[in-house]
Amino acid sequence: QLQLQESGPGLVKPSETLSLTCTVSGDSIRGNSHYWAWIRQPPGKGPEWIGSIYNNGNTFYNPSLRSRVTLFVDTSKNQFSLTVTSVTVADTALYYCARHTYRGGYLDWFDPWGPGTLVTVSS
Amino acid sequence: DIQLTQSPSTLSASVGDRVTIACRASQSVDTWLAWYQQKPGKAPKVLIYKASTLETGVPSRFSGSGSGTEFTLTISSLQPDDFATYYCQQYNGFSATFGQGTRLDVK
Numbered sequence: 001q002l003q004l005q006e007s008g009p010g011l012v013k014p015s016e017t018l019s020l021t022c023t024v025s026g027d028s029i030r031g032n033s034h035y036w037a038w039i040r041q042p043p044g045k046g047p048e049w050i051g052s053i054y055n056n057g058n059t060f061y062n063p064s065l066r067s068r069v070t071l072f073v074d075t076s077k078n079q080f081s082l083t084v085t086s087v088t089v090a091d092t093a094l095y096y097c098a099r100h101t102y103r104g105g106y107l108d109w110f111d112p113w114g115p116g117t118l119v120t121v122s123s
Numbered sequence: 124d125i126q127l128t129q130s131p132s133t134l135s136a137s138v139g140d141r142v143t144i145a146c147r148a149s150q151s152v153d154t155w156l157a158w159y160q161q162k163p164g165k166a167p168k169v170l171i172y173k174a175s176t177l178e179t180g181v182p183s184r185f186s187g188s189g190s191g192t193e194f195t196l197t198i199s200s201l202q203p204d205d206f207a208t209y210y211c212q213q214y215n216g217f218s219a220t221f222g223q224g225t226r227l228d229v230k
Contacts, residue, residue: 016179018206046210047167060217063124100219108214109157111178113166 002026004097004114012091012121018084022097022114023077029055030075037100037110038082040093048093051101052107053080060107087119087121094118124151125213129222135230140201144225146194146211155215157186158196161224162207170209171196201227 008020028035030081035052042048045120051061053071061069065084073080095117098110126149136142147155154174159167169178171187174194184199198205206229211222 046223047212047221049221062218080220098166106155106214107217107219108155109169109172109212110167110219113168116166 002099002112004099004112005118006095006097006114007116008119009096009116010120012087012119013123014121015086018087018091018119018121019081020059020095020097020117020119021079021081023079025078028047028075029073029078029080032099035060035100035107036073036080036089037098039096039110039113040091040099041096041116042090042093047096050084054102089121092119092121124218125140125152125220126220127211127213127220129209129211131225132223133226133228135228136201137230138201138203142198142201142227144196144209144227146189146196146222148192148194148213152213152215154190155213156189156194157212157214158185159210159212160205160207161210167210169181169208190200 003025005023012018035054037052038050039047051071053059053073059071068085070083097111098113101108128147130145138145156174161167170181175187186197208224208226210224
C-alpha cells in the first residue's frame with residue numbers, strides 16, 4: 001500500500017529557507033507513472049497546490065509561488081523534496097506531500113496524501 | 124488562475140438528511156473536478172473525481188454531478204461519519220486549485 005511521510009523542521013525564521021522531504025513507501029517513484037506533489041494548508045483555510053515533480057525531474061509549479069519554490073526528486077532514496085526561499089509568516093501552514101495522478105498526459109487529483117507536517121514561520 | 128467558490132461555507136444538518144454542496148468555477152473546467160473529505164487532524168481524502176466518478180471504497184451515498192462551471196456534491200442520507208469539511212479541486216491543464224471548503228456540522 002502506497003504511503004507518504006513528510007519530514008523537516010517545524011520552525012523556520014522569517015527570510016530563511018524552508019526545506020521538507022517526503023519519503024515514499026509501498027511503491028517506487030522511479031517505476032511510477034504519476035507525479036509527486038506538495039500541497040499546503042494554512043490554519044483554517046483550504047489547501048493550496050505548490051508544485052509537482054516527475055521521476056525524471058520534470059516539474060510544474062503554482063504560478064503564485066514559482067519564484068520561491070524548487071522541487072527535487074531522489075529516486076535512489078525514493079524521496080522528493082521542497083524548498084521555499086525567503087519565507088514570511090504567510091508561509092505558516094500544514095505541508096502535505098501526495099501522489100498527483102497523471103493520466104492521458106494531464107495532471108489530475110491527489111491520492112494518497114501524507115499525514116502532513118506543520119511548519120511555523122516565526123522569529 | 125481558475126478560482127473555485129464553494130457554497131455554503133457552513134452547513135448544519137442531521138443524520139439521515141440529504142445534503143448538497145455547490146462548487147462554482149471561474150471558467151470552464153469541463154469535468155476535471157474532484158471532491159475531498161477532510162476530518163480534523165487528517166489529510167484530505169478523495170471521494171469523487173472527474174466530477175462524478177466515485178473513488179473505490181467510497182460509500183454510494185456520495186455522488187457528484189456537473190460540468191463546465193457548476194458542480195455539486197450530494198450525500199443522499201447523512202451518516203455520523205460524514206460530518207467533516209469538504210473541498211472541491213479543479214485539475215484543468217497543468218495546475219490545480221481548491222475551493223475554500225464547506226464545513227458540515229451537526230444541527
